[in-house]
Amino acid sequence: MNRRKTIIATSIVLVIISAGIYFYYGVIFKEARNIASETPDFRITAKKLIEDYTADPKKADSLYLNKTIEITGKATKETDSAIVLENTVFCLFKEKLNTKMMDKKTTIKGKCIGYDELFLEVKIDQCSVK
Amino acid sequence: MKKSYIIFLALLLIIAANTQGTAQKLITKTGNIKFQASMPSYEEVAAENKSVSAVLDQTTGDFASLVLIKGFRFKVALMEEHFNENYMESEKFPKATFKGKIEDFDSSKITSSPKNFTLKGDLTIHGKTRPVSVIVKISKVSNGLNAAGAFEAKPEDFDIEIPSLVRKKIADKIKINYNFLLIK
Incomplete structure (x- = not known):
């Protein structure tokens, strides 16, 4: 007992x-969150993302803000730390980039942090190339 | 024939004027803002945002900046969550902005050693706008300018309530450091 x-x-x-x-x-x-290992909540094209943001920023924020998303589009600009898709989606990477993506169709995964009204772009951070 | 020549010339002039106009603007999309709100002997309260946008018009000294609140990164996930949900309410107020002017700005006088300027304008955080005046150090770099500085802000000035339970752990004045590499 x-x-x-x-x-x-x-x-x-x-x-x-x-x-x-x-x-x-x-x-x-x-x-902190590890975006690269999370499964994306949305898989969309860069064009659709910017369309949603220009149509209604508030509604788009409620859909995408802080979510992990996978965006597909053509790389129109490339720097050592960022890739711009279709001139409108700005993807910031943590590490320095050495991939050559220019003018190629790519899919990038990252966290949507919102709409930048100064440059009329959607910003994505903690990106990784799929 | 002569008419089309004039039109062509006019078009050329317009294009030239336009490229000149855009060349006066210096921009960054990867500006850096760090803030520190730590109190001695308590946990570090600090975050960094590496995706700040800013535009400087070289002819007038007009300056605008936009920072997305969700882009601030903390070491501890829970702190980031509290920052977004309880203090900044970033679902409701996803960005902080600044619009202003650098006083007596003259790009021809700027050299590679930093020079102090006064930047005056309206700072909007948490949906509340307040006039601010800060010192900005500007220096010349290849292909553009570097603007950096630091200032302090009080949470209550922007209607950010800090519960008395954690009041001791967060500084009254939050120190904000910024660094923008503005290029053409």
């Missing part, structure tokens, strides 16, 4: 400790 009590007590303590560890590392100090 006594032995059973100790077993129950230890298991309760163990559960509490593991829950604590989970809460500490899994919630409080959880690493």
